[in-house]
Amino acid sequence: xxxxxxxxxxxxxxxxxxxxxxxxxxxxxxxxxxxxxxxxxxxxxxxxxxxxxxxxxxxxxxxxxxxxxxxxxxxxxxxxxxxxxxxxxxxxxxxxxxxxxxxxxxxxxxxxxxxxxxxxxxxxxxxxxxxxxxxxxxxxxxxxxxxxxxxxxxxxxxxxxxxxxxxxxxxxxxxxxxxxxxxxxxxxxxxxxxxxxxxxxxxxxxxxxxxxxxxxxxxxxxxxxxxxxxxxxxxxxxxxxxxxxxxxxxxxxxxxxxxxxxxxxxxxxxxxxxxxxxxxxxxxxxxxxxxxxxxxxx
Amino acid sequence: xxxxxxxxxxxxxxxxxxxxxxxxxxxxxxxxxxxxxxxxxxxxxxxxxxxxxxxxxxxxxxxxxxxxxxxxxxxxxxxxxxxxxxxxxxxxxxxxxxxxxxxxxxxxxxxxxxxxxxxxxxxxxxxxxxxxxxxxxxxxxxxxxxxxxxxxxxxxxxxxxxxxxxxxxxxxxxxxxxxxxx
Numbered sequence: 001x002x003x004x005x006x007x008x009x010x011x012x013x014x015x016x017x018x019x020x021x022x023x024x025x026x027x028x029x030x031x032x033x034x035x036x037x038x039x040x041x042x043x044x045x046x047x048x049x050x051x052x053x054x055x056x057x058x059x060x061x062x063x064x065x066x067x068x069x070x071x072x073x074x075x076x077x078x079x080x081x082x083x084x085x086x087x088x089x090x091x092x093x094x095x096x097x098x099x100x101x102x103x104x105x106x107x108x109x110x111x112x113x114x115x116x117x118x119x120x121x122x123x124x125x126x127x128x129x130x131x132x133x134x135x136x137x138x139x140x141x142x143x144x145x146x147x148x149x150x151x152x153x154x155x156x157x158x159x160x161x162x163x164x165x166x167x168x169x170x171x172x173x174x175x176x177x178x179x180x181x182x183x184x185x186x187x188x189x190x191x192x193x194x195x196x197x198x199x200x201x202x203x204x205x206x207x208x209x210x211x212x213x214x215x216x217x218x219x220x221x222x223x224x225x226x227x228x229x230x231x232x233x234x235x236x237x238x239x240x241x242x243x244x245x246x247x248x249x250x251x252x253x254x255x256x257x258x259x260x261x262x263x264x265x266x267x268x269x270x271x272x273x274x275x276x277x278x279x280x281x282x283x284x285x286x287x288x289x290x291x292x293x294x295x296x297x298x
Numbered sequence: 299x300x301x302x303x304x305x306x307x308x309x310x311x312x313x314x315x316x317x318x319x320x321x322x323x324x325x326x327x328x329x330x331x332x333x334x335x336x337x338x339x340x341x342x343x344x345x346x347x348x349x350x351x352x353x354x355x356x357x358x359x360x361x362x363x364x365x366x367x368x369x370x371x372x373x374x375x376x377x378x379x380x381x382x383x384x385x386x387x388x389x390x391x392x393x394x395x396x397x398x399x400x401x402x403x404x405x406x407x408x409x410x411x412x413x414x415x416x417x418x419x420x421x422x423x424x425x426x427x428x429x430x431x432x433x434x435x436x437x438x439x440x441x442x443x444x445x446x447x448x449x450x451x452x453x454x455x456x457x458x459x460x461x462x463x464x465x466x467x468x469x470x471x472x473x474x475x476x477x478x479x480x
Binding site: 004007008010011012014015016019021022023024025026027029030031033034035037038039112113114139141145147149150153156 | 310312315316319320323324326327328331332337340341344345348349352353354355356374377378381410413419421422423424428429432433446447460461463464467
């Protein structure tokens with residue numbers, strides 16, 4: 001390889017090779033789904049004046065001015081300014097009715113895309129919180145999966161804010177722990193510590209955002225006895241766009257270090273995990289800790 | 299792109315949408331295949347993108363901008379598929395090297411597997427910029443428009459991506475003779 005131009009030529013040539021894609025099957029599936037897939041109506045009106053001449057536009061504008069003046073007059077003269085007091089008519093007392101309380105969304109994430117340096121807010125399991133990132137290479141997807149994308153694979157890392165329903169007693173066989181993990185932070189920390197299939201440090205007491213928390217560091221072994229994506233760690237509901245669906249977390253990479261913080265936020269058990277590669281430099285760990293230290297519960 | 303077709307589809311005309319989708323589906327699949335390096339994920343992303351286009355077409359303010367807008371939805375679908383494949387077990391798919399090896403002399407210079415591996419090592423963000431620019435031939439400002447990011451960010455991502463690909467190719471050039479001798 002001699003120049004950037006050579007690399008560009010080779011990559012272009014490789015990308016343009018015929019890979020025999022045929023979208024017919026996909027197209028058939030999509031068209032078959034149209035009847036059951038309603039279009040989303042826009043809240044705005046399209047502004048199109050295809051057959052309108054200038055005289056018509058001026059006329060319409062003049063009419064609009066008249067309407068605005070009329071409505072303004074009605075508004076100003078409406079509440080009897082300077083006139084006699086209106087006769088009060090008795091109105092029936094409002095009958096107290098049970099109004100449904102607005103249920104806060106369980107998961108609210110920032111818009112998918114890069115996270116700007118600074119503070120970001122999100123809601124996890126109904127718990128509102130914020131955190132800050134200090135570098136520009138973090139992004140979030142619509143599932144709330146926060147990832148650090150760098151060209152150095154060893155320095156890529158991921159964050160998840162969620163809660164856990166249970167873990168697996170055998171990650172490869174996908175056998176849930178039975179009986180399931182208890183409700184306290186200590187229960188979950190102990191379960192992670194003793195979980196079959198991973199190596200973990202003994203839980204320690206820490207604080208996150210001023211709340212009591214348990215901290216466990218797990219290592220995904222490199223010899224797990226099954227495929228990485230078949231190695232189930234834990235599960236709960238998905239956040240983001242699929243709040244009703246279950247999400248099963250599997251190992252991102254073998255040898256990963258998973259730092260877990262289990263926080264009690266007014267009775268809600270929040271699970272925060274950060275994944276880093278085996279060969280990650282110390283600055284990655286520092287960056288993860290910086291994010292944890294920046295957490296504020298609203 | 300025929301904007302009359304877009305406008306008809308915006309109004310809920312399924313036949314118009316079918317015609318519209320047929321003109322872009324192959325291109326979408328090819329693009330997503332290159333971004334995701336996996337044909338199964340690419341099919342899912344293409345399907346999701348086409349359905350999103352149908353759903354959100356009424357919200358497209360300027361039908362003349364259909365192409366850039368539709369590619370934005372495709373890229374979003376690719377990101378969703380790419381992320382899911384790394385994380386959620388219900389979406390497990392192993393990335394696989396299944397591309398046919400064409401005998402065109404190209405492989406004597408660089409190994410396609412090495413290219414493939416080098417490309418997969420790039421982040422989704424970097425791969426997307428490379429594909430939009432070097433495969434779809436979109437100029438940098440249109441890539442930026444499609445992705446909703448500044449042109450400078452596009453240029454930066456492209457620079458890093460191509461530098462990484464060059465490194466992969468250089469590594470290949472260095473190892474090829476040894477591999478050939480084994």
